Amino acid sequence: MKNKITGYDEFIRESTNSSKDSAITRAIEILFALSSSPEPLSAIGVSEKLKIPKASIHRLMVHLESIGILEREPGSKKFITGQRLNNLAIETLINSPNKSIRHSILEALVSDLRETCNITALAGNKVIYIDRVESQWPLRIHLQPGSIVPIYCGASGKLFLSYMPAQQRRRILNSITLVKYTEHTIINIEKIEKELKKIRSQNYGLDIEEFMQGLIGIAVPIFNRNNKICGTVSIHIPTVRHDLSEAIACIPRLRIAAQKISQTFSREDI
Template identity: 35%
Template sequence: MTDEFTASKPALRQFELLEVMAREARPLTSAELVALLAWPRPSVHRLLVQLEAADLLRREPDSHRFALAPRLLRFADSVQAASIPQGVRHAVLRQLVAQVGESCNLTALSGAQVHYLDRVESAFPLQMELRPGTRVPLHCSASGKLFLASLAPAKRERLLQTLPLTGYTPTTLTERKALDAELLGIARQDYAVDAQEFVQGLVCVAVPVRIPAQKAVRCAVALQAPVARMSLAQALQHLPHLRQAAAALARTWG
């Protein structure tokens, strides 16, 4: 039998609960959600059961905590991708690739990963297979480190506590102290690099796309190139082009 609280605007109640889950950016117990939402415990439990059955939430293994499920993350990615005109976004990336001569992409933060929203390849035959929809780790990608550096300290710490710092190449930052130091530098300089940290032989430079008048980082624009064609120092020389493209994309959000 459904209680009066959850029967009143049930879809809105579910959405509010999911908003809290996304804002906290960590798995939560039903007791923590009751405290955060100030709702009756039976109502929160009922909503959690419904959202889990719909594959929008999942239980953490061997615990009573709930996390956002892949189905919900895919939906969030689709909303993000549709939030600006695709043609305008793609045109900006095409122009950027024409200026810098290497592949460029537009990414967003999705849970604990970087999600590729769009990508334009260079004309060179040697390319990386990183299509829209691809996900890459946060700690070893230029865009990922940029997103981490832009988060509020408490939210960043919660995320990093659950993030495996997997070593993909000899230059991957796998120690928290080194990663924290780099994130501080990224926050100061307002760009991030991937010095062959995710894929050996591949370098990347990323800059933020900020919502006008809010200073919030919405996405990241990145240049990616094989080190055989472009060194990291050469890639950094294209920072003005990257920032120009980021400003053009920011304007599409009004």
């Protein structure tokens, strides 16, 4: 009898095994391995990482690919997380049990700074807003939770890029179309890399009218319990109300809010 999953029914039957070697357990381990890796992984790479036979790993990864949980890296046999898994991660962040606590922290920050503030996370090669509190000024930018913005020309996106391993960062920059949204948008990869080096050293992201004309963005990192960046707290400041020096003066209060929000992630693997 061949030990091979040929369809969803077979996958479910094998998954009912309650042992640590069940298909469900192995599938979850595969997802953890891929989501925590800065690089795409082949079935062999996952097999070596998990110490599980390649045949079993490959069979499961192909099945996960067939239902959109995993995808192949373009032009490669290696795997990356798929859109369905990314969507699940995004919805989990937006609707997590601690969202009300984070929202309260964000509301207090906006009350203090009187400008719109956000919590963002990384979604593949883009940045997603998982929470946002608008200021009371008539002039403001409306972006709801779930809104996605480019990674290379916003304060949060550049902060995420600055923390990535160089190879992962370059792969992302080479895979996306660099659109010039304003006259200030940098679309030369070497110039972006130079900017990212500065951002990493100062530990905050800065967008001076790169994504939207007349808008300054500043972002500080949120770290998880493993001391890895898992999100940002950011602020949008119209240049008609504040200049750059006034915007930068907000950073200490952004960092305090980021530290409080990081504590809400203490029991979550993100």
